[in-house]
Amino acid sequence: MKGEYYLELENGEYTVVYQGLGYKTVQIQLHINGVDEVKHVVLEESVTELNTVTVTADGEDPAYPIMRKAVDAKKKYFRQFETSKCTTYIKASMDREREITTIDSVDFQVVTETDRQSLELTESLSEVYFKAANTYKEVKFAYQDHTKSQSLDFGNALYFNSTLSLSPLEEEYAPPVYGGNHQLFYDQVTDADFNFYQNLINLPKLYDKPFISPLAASTFLTYNFKLLTSFKEDGFLVHKIEVTPKRKYGPYFSGIIYIVDELWSIKAVEFDIDKHALGPYLSLRMFLNFKQLEGGFWVAEREEFFYNFNDAGDYIIGHTVAMHSDYEINPELDKKTFTNALSVIAEDAEDKGLEFWRDTRPITLKPDEVGFLKTRDSIRAHYASPAYMLEADSSYNETKIWDFLLTGVGYRNSFKGYQFYFDPLILQPRPFAVGGYRHALAGNYSKVDKESGKRIAVRGQTSFGFLNSDIRGAGSVSYQYDPKKFAEVEIGGGSIYEMVNTYESIAATFSRSNYVLTEHLSFKYKRELTNGLFGSAELRYSDQKSLEGYELASWSNSLFGERNIPQPFERYTKLVLDTRFTIRFKQKYFMRPNRKVILGSDYPQLRIRYKLGIPDVLGSDVSFQFLELQLFDDFKVGSMGTSKYNLYAGTFIRPRGTRYVDYKFFRGSDRFFYSNPLYSFQLLGPTINTKEPYFQGHYIHHFDGSIMDKIPLINRLRLRTVVGGSTLLELSNEFAHAEAYVGLTRAFRIKEQQFKIGVYYVEASSNAENFERSSTFKIGIDFYNSFTNSWTY
DSSP: OOOOOOOOOOSEEEEEEEEETTEEEEEEEEEESSSOOOOOOOOOBOOOOOOOOOOOTTOOOTHHHHHHHHHHHHHHHHTSOSEEEEEEEEEEEEEEEEEEEEEOTTTOOEEEEEEEEEEEEEEEEEEEEEETTTEEEEEEEEEEEOSOOOOOOOSGGGOOOGGGOOOGGGOOOSOOOOOOOSSSOOSSGGGOOOOTTSSEEOOTTTOSSOEEOTTSTTHHHHEEEEEEEEEEETTEEEEEEEEEESSSSSSOEEEEEEEETTTOOEEEEEEEEOGGGOTTOSEEEEEEEEEEOTTSOEEEEEEEEEEEEEETTEEEEEEEEEEEEEEEESOOOOTTSSOSEEEEEOTTGGGOOHHHHHHHOSSOOOHHHHHHHHHHHHHHHHHTSHHHHHHHHHHHHOOOHHIIIIIOEEEEETTTTEEEEEOOGGGSEETTSTTSOEEEEEEEEEEEOTTTOOEEEEEEEEEEETTTTEEEEEEEEEEEEEGGGTEEEEEEEEEEEEESOSSOOHHHHTSGGGEEEEEEEEEEEEEEEETTEEEEEEEEEEEEEOOTTOOOOHHHHHHHGGGGSOOOOOOEEEEEEEEEEEEETTOEEEEETTEEEEEEOSSOEEEEEEEEEEOSGGGOOOBEEEEEEEEEEEEEOTTSOEEEEEEEEEEESSOTBOOGGGSEEEOOOOSSBOOOTTTOOSSOOSOEEESSOEEEEEEEEEOTTTTGGGSTTGGGGTOEEEEEEEEEEETTTTEEEEEEEEEEEEEEEETTEEEEEEEEEEEEEEOSTTOOOEEEEEEEEEEEETTTTEEOO
C-alpha cells in the first residue's frame, strides 16, 4: 500500500509518529521554518503478540450503547439554530496520473514510471448564509477558475436544421437546467449537505438514491458498529467507532465515526462510499471535522474529499478541501438574503491578484499546485496577448485541401470577435433527402462580445436536388442581446421539406408521408420575463404544398412502402402566432458576472402553449385556436426511488379552419424499440392525430436499487427495476388507450459516457376498433446527461 499526505503546520518543532498494527513504530522530528519539508517513510513489518480476547454469546459491543445515545441526541443537533453566517474557503483540484512504460537502454529492463500532471484547480472565498432547514446562500467575493476551458465553437455546432427535430424534448423554450461540473466534486457549498443528524442524505452528484446516515432511525438495521478505542482531544472524551454496512452494495457509508462522550455529538467522520453508489467515480473518501462553538453549537470546520475516475484510460485524481471559519450564530439577516439565487459571484471576484490569495487563503498550496497556478497564469496571459491571437488566427485562417474535403473552411478575427464557417465537401452530399439525392452547402457567421456576452449569429443552408431539379434552402439571423435574461430575437425563412410530425416512430420519421413543402418567413422572440417564467413567441407565414407530383427516389418506395405516399391536400397559406410559456416555480439558480446558471426547482413545472391561426391576413387560409397545458416533474419517494410524470391536456378551441399539418399528433409505436415513455406510447400502433380535446399522461418510477440491492448475489449484477404506465383519452370520440410496463435496466459506462439498457414487458388495452389486448417485450437505451446530472427517463 502506498499514498501521500500533507500536514499544514505553523513554524516550530514537531514529532510525527507513524504506527500501525503489524508494523514497527517510527518517529521523526520536524523543524518547520517557512519551507516545505518532504519526508518519505517506509514502515517495517513487526510480529506482535496480541492479548487473548474472550467473546460471549450474549455480549454486545460497547459501540452500540454509544450509538443509541447519539441517535437519541440527534434531534438536538439537527436544528441547533435558525440562521448562521460563516466564511468558507474551497479549493478543488484534479490531477491526471498515467503510467509510462519504457525499456532501459543499458540492461533492457522494462521500466514503469508514474507521470502526474495537474489539470484543474478552482479557489473561492465566500460568505455563506444558512437558514433552517438546509437552505444555503453563497456569495463568492473572491474566485479563480483554472479549469480546462473549451474555446467557443463557431463551426458546425452553430448551424442546425430545425426541420429535423426528432423529439419533443428539443422543443425546450426555457433554458436547460444545469447540473454543475460533473467531474469536480464539491466546488461550492450547494453541491452537498453532509448533515448526518438527518435520516437520509441526498448526494445527487454521486447516486440517484439517498444515502442512509449512521445516525438514522433505522441505523441498527443498516450498519454494524465496533468500538475501536477512546481518547481525549480538546478536553473531550471521544469514542472512535467503526461503521460497516450490513449489505455490500448500495448507498451506505463505511469507515470511522467519532462520537463525543456525554454530549453524543459527532466530532469527525472518515467515510468511504461503495463504488456501486458513486456515479462517475471509482472511489471517494471523505474526512469531515466538526468543532464546538460558544453556546454548545457544533458546526463543520473542515471538509475534505479524495476521489478518482478513469478518463480515456488515464487515472484522474480529484481533491477538494473546504474550510469554514468566523461563524456567527443566529445573526439578524435581511429578508432578501435568501432568494432563489443560491450562489452569486461578485462582479470583481475574479479580479483578485496573487498577493490577495497568498495573504488570504487559510492553507498552504502544495509546490505542484503553486507551479500549476503560475503556469496557467502565464498561459492565460499568453493566450490573451495580441501576438498569440494574431498567430492563432493566421493558423486557423490558413486553408488547406483537407479543409475543403474534411474539416470545413473558416475565417476568424479574435480582435473583433467574429468568425464564419462553411461545411466541408464530405458533409455536402445528402443521398437520402426527400426527392432523392441533394447536394447542400451550409455555413454560419457569428460575432460575440466577450465583455457582455451578446451575440449575433447568421445561419444558412442551400441545396440542389437532381431528381426534381429544384433549389431549396433556409436561413436565419439571431441576436442575443441580454444573456442574463436569455433574451433573443430571430428572423428566418426559406423553402424547405418540413416534417409534419417532428416526433414520429423510427419507421415513419423519414417516410415521405411525413413531409410537406413549406416556404416560410418567421419572426421569433424569447426571454426570461421574471425568474422562472420564460416566454417565447413566433409569428410565421407559410405557403404549404403537398409533395404529390414530386418524383421520389425508387429506394424510398421499397423501404417505406405505403408510408412513402405523400399526404394529398390543396395548396394553402397560413399565418400562425405560436406562443409558449414555461413556469419553474421558485426556480433556483447561480448568478455569474455575465450569465445566469439555472439549477431547477423543487416544484412541478408548467408549460402553456397557445397557437392562433390568423385568417384573411396576407391571404391566410387558416382560422383556429389551440391551447395545451403540460405539467411535469420528478421527485424522490424516500428511499424507494425516483418518480417522473408528464401530463398533457389540450384542445382546439375553434377547429373549423384547422388543416392536417396543424393537428395534434401522438407518436406511433415501434415494433421492438422502447421509446421515451414520458412522451410516447409503446403499443399505440400507428401514429394518430386529432383536432378534438385530449388528455395524455405518462408516469415512470425507478426503484434505484431499493429492491434488487437487497437480494443476495443478484445485487452484484447491479440490475434496477422500473414500473410505469401511460394513458391517452380523446374525449369527443370517446377513444381511450392505456398501457403499463415493468422492466429491468442496467447502467454501463464507455469512458466518461454512461448509458442504460433495459428490457421491458408492456401490456396495453384500448377501445379502438380491431384492437385486441396486447403485450410484448421491448428493448430500450437511455443516455446519462452529465450536464443536467439526469437520465432522459
